[in-house]
Amino acid sequence: MRVAVIGGSTIDDRTAEIARRLGCLLGERNHTVVCGGLGGVMTAVCEGAARTGAETIGLLPGEDPAAANEWVSTPIATGLGNARNALVALNGEGVIAVDGATGTLSEIGHALDFGRPVAGIEAHDPGFEGFEAVETPMEAIEYVERASPQRN
Numbered sequence: 001m002r003v004a005v006i007g008g009s010t011i012d013d014r015t016a017e018i019a020r021r022l023g024c025l026l027g028e029r030n031h032t033v034v035c036g037g038l039g040g041v042m043t044a045v046c047e048g049a050a051r052t053g054a055e056t057i058g059l060l061p062g063e064d065p066a067a068a069n070e071w072v073s074t075p076i077a078t079g080l081g082n083a084r085n086a087l088v089a090l091n092g093e094g095v096i097a098v099d100g101a102t103g104t105l106s107e108i109g110h111a112l113d114f115g116r117p118v119a120g121i122e123a124h125d126p127g128f129e130g131f132e133a134v135e136t137p138m139e140a141i142e143y144v145e146r147a148s149p150q151r152n
Helices: 014-028 041-050 081-090 102-113 137-147
Strands: 004-005 032-035 056-060 072-079 094-098 118-121 131-133
Touching: 004 014, 004 041, 004 081, 004 102, 014 032, 014 041, 014 094, 014 137, 032 041, 032 081, 041 056, 041 131, 056 081, 081 102, 094 137, 102 118, 131 137
Parallel strands: 004 032, 004 094, 032 056, 056 072, 094 118, 118 131
Antiparallel strands: none
């Protein structure tokens, strides 16, 4: 299944390691990673997934596919700026948030509006049905696998 991973574009080493581990686990479980294609959580999750041979899709805010981080296998230039956040959320059958700020919060809102299950690791908890705060990457993956309407 396609799993959208959202999160901070500026992160510390600990958060990068969480995102990298998440990417590895997603790849090992044969999932495709969808993200915003740039830095921070997006780079780390793509690196982890790519190291397992998994596909990584980056929906970029600008018009240049070459702006994607080096671990994105399929860059898609949208030219939409932050409006591309809705596309990131729409294109995951489940969504996992790691850390983040207002952009991540907007993606959480879009995902919930689209009926996507959202797991959050150290992320904003909006307190809505469909959002599950979790502690580990594996808990996040298991939640979206279990809760995704496409999987049931």
